[in-house]
Amino acid sequence: MAKIGINIATGSLQQAEMIVGIDLGTTNSLVAIIHPESKVPVALKEFNSSSLVPSVVHFDGFGNPEVGEAAKQYLETDPANTIFSAKRLMGKSYRDVKEHADLFTYKVIDDDTESLVKVQVGDKFYSPIDLSSFILKELKERAEHILKTPVNKAVITVPAYFNDAQRQATRDAGKLAGLDVLRIINEPTAASLAYGLGINKYEEKTIAVYDLGGGTFDISILKIANGIFEVLSTNGDTYLGGDDLDRAIVQHWIKKVGIDHNGLKINKILAQSLRLKAEEAKKYLSDHTVFQAELNGDQLSLSRDEFNSLIQPLIDRTIDCCKKAMTDAGLQTNDIDTVVMVGGSTRVPAVKEAVSTFFGKPVNDEVNPDEVVALGAAVQADILAGNNTDFLLLDITPLSLGIETMGGLMDVLIPRNSKIPSRVGRQYTTHKDGQSGMRISVYQGERDLVKDNRKLAEFNLTGIPGMPAGLPKVEVQFLIDADGILVVKAKELRSGVEQSIEVKPQYGLTDQEVEQMLLDSITHAKDDMVTRALVEARTEGEQILGVTEKFIAKNPDLMTKEEMLATANAMQALQLALTMEDKNLIQSKIEELNEITRPFAERAMDQAVGAALKGKTL
Structure with a gap:
């Protein structure tokens, strides 16, 4: 068995193999690396093809998944078996997504519980973790095919507003795809790294990252000091993106040409053709003033001025989010040093103009906005590989820390490679009526069942007032201080009953033991x-x-x-x-x-x- 060198102080793997950066997007996903010779970040693409892989999974009649362009063609022809935007479901229960359930053309299970949402395809049930793992597996295989080398380690990006459950779900998806996820980093942090911001550990900057993707919009305000990225505020709209710009053009043409709405619902091919023409018009108008085309004998035309007035309400919505983010960060626009543009839709001149006007400065858009997040993830991967020593890497936890939940499962609160010091809290509840106590068992390790991990400590939270099951709210908090000492607290929020324990020998493992635990977690994923x-x-x-x-x-x-x-x-x-x-x-x-x-x-x-x-x- 191959030995993996591991540095226990940082938990980062030290071997010559390639660590990739992955942007797991709502609409498209891609992989990037630092080119071994030129030392610059590049997005992986096969000869003459795009670096983007549509984040779409289609299941054929036998339940076999296919991903990307091959799956995308089924969005119109086989919508019930074609899953898109799985990222929106990550770490969510049905209650979280039910007001947008009509946007999903596939079956999202309506069991109205707090448990994670499930998607039904035929007689099989898939979690968002399963669906995202199919996309990650495709990216891994694509990277291996292009690089002609095994790819087992990755840095994956997530939106800055992703909570603990959503980050953990992304890690689990990576693990299921056969990837050791060395770090989950925020998309705006990755975009900043791609522009070389924060590489100099002595610089201090406040950055706005404006990210208008295919289906989502995010604005993040970051402060960079001593190589540490701190998210000051985030805002956005998870149902606003480039697809909405296309839709505005389609609606305009429907009115202009007099196409029947109901007829469009039946004629899926015409609807798809209109949408593709609208996307073509949007791209063409970035460099030209008038777009003209013919579809089924109808003349379709659109000037840049018409396009700008159609999309103005959508751009205004993004600027409103920017205002809110600035208010939340307690800053004025002149406090922002740099504005970074992310997402294909930021190529639209009217978008650039509006953002530049709002912040009162030119925007940074030299790096390909579709690739900038993945390129930044590759920069982070290079740092973890030990190739970029200019950058400050804080001490991190070598193994995940969590507690035992029902069925002997490990619920991770602090994933491995989290920065130290670190604090995370999560709420739990009772499973039996009148339950007055709860046992908190703390484990360290990467496996899904606690029996395969290492027990660090255990204590009982007693004195919970007698309530029906599900009513008590017990918050479990993990705090690792700068010395790597873990303090675990449990508190019943309604009554204030509290208990805590200090766990000192947190890293009492040899390099070989940590190495073995990591290898086991991938082998048995x-x-x-x-x-x-x-x-x-x-x-x-x-x-x-x-x-x-x-x-x-x-x-x-x-x-x-x-x-x-x-x-x-x-x-x-x-x-x-x-x-x-x-x-x-x-x-x-x-x-x-x-x-x-x-x-x-x-x-x-x-x-x-x-x-x-x-x-x-x-």
Whole structure:
């Protein structure tokens, strides 16, 4: 077995193999590296092709995934089996995304629970982690094909506003794709690195990063001092991007030419052709004043002035976000030293002009805005590989730290390679009615089950007031100080009950042991994820059975005999599925039970609302 050299002080891997930078985008994704000879960051592309890989996954009739351009063509012809914008679902529950559910042409499971959202394709259920892993796997294979060398390590970028769960989900997707994710970095930080900002550890700058991608808009205000990037504020709109600029052109042409809206819904090919023509017009008008084309005998034309007035309301929305970000950062526009442009849609002259006017200075757009984030990730990868010593790298944790949750799963709070000092908090709740205590078991390691990791400490949080399951809110906080000492605190937020423990021998492992733990985590990644998904499905199934049982005991008069029988059968089927080793079977039985119980759950809700409103006037 090949030995991997590891520096325990930084946790960074020291070997000659290539570490890549990956921009995992909502619309497109790509891989970049530092060119071994020229030492400049380059985006990987095959001869004459684009560096961009559409973030689209299509499942064929046999359930095999295909990714990128090959999958993109099915967006119109096979929408139910073609998944786009999986990044929007990362770390989210259905409740988080339900107001935008109509934008997804595929089936997002509506179980209205706090658990992570699932996508159903045929009789299989995929998490956003699974879907993102297919994209990352495609990027890994593409990089290996171009570089003719194995690619196992990566730096992956995420939006600055991504929370802990979303970052962890991105790490898990990398792991499932066979990548050791050395660092997750913020997209605006990566864009700044691509421009060489922050490379000089003595410079202090305040930067605005304006990122208008295919489907999302973000503005981030960063402060760089001593090589440390601090996010002062972020704002944006996760449903505004280049696609909306195209849509504005399409709507304009529909009106102008008199195309029937309903006819478009039926004629998917015409709708797709119109959209592609609109995209072509948008790009053409960056360098020309008038666009003209013909489609099905209709003349389509658009001047740059018309285009600018069509998209002005959308540009105004982005500038409103910029104003809010500046207010949140407590800064004036003249406090900003540099404005960096990211995302293909920032090529539109009217966008550049509006941003430049708002900040009162010219914008930085020399680096290809589609590639700038991935190029910055490659700069970070080069630093981790030890090739760029000009840059300050803070001390980092060599292994992940987390606690045990239901089913013996490891819930990571501080991922490996996090900067020290570091503080992270996450909320948990009880699983049994009246539960008065909670055991907090702290583990170190990279595997999904705690039994495969190293136990560091354990303590009990007692004195939780008797409440129904799910009501107590227990916040667990991990704090690693500058000396690498970990303090774990648990506090029940409603009652204020608190308990903490200090864990000193946090790095009491030899280089060989850390090396082995990292190798094991990659070797067993697939099995671990399958086990985790199965345990999570079983936990969810058991909870739903418990809730249904309680509901029936409480409200027998709300159900007909047929409903009672159908529910009993569905519960029995789910109970049986829980004994099997099949996650998809459990998910489908949960879904069937949800479908059967939904009508009388709604009746119970109506009755409760009616009782509460009795005698009150609205």
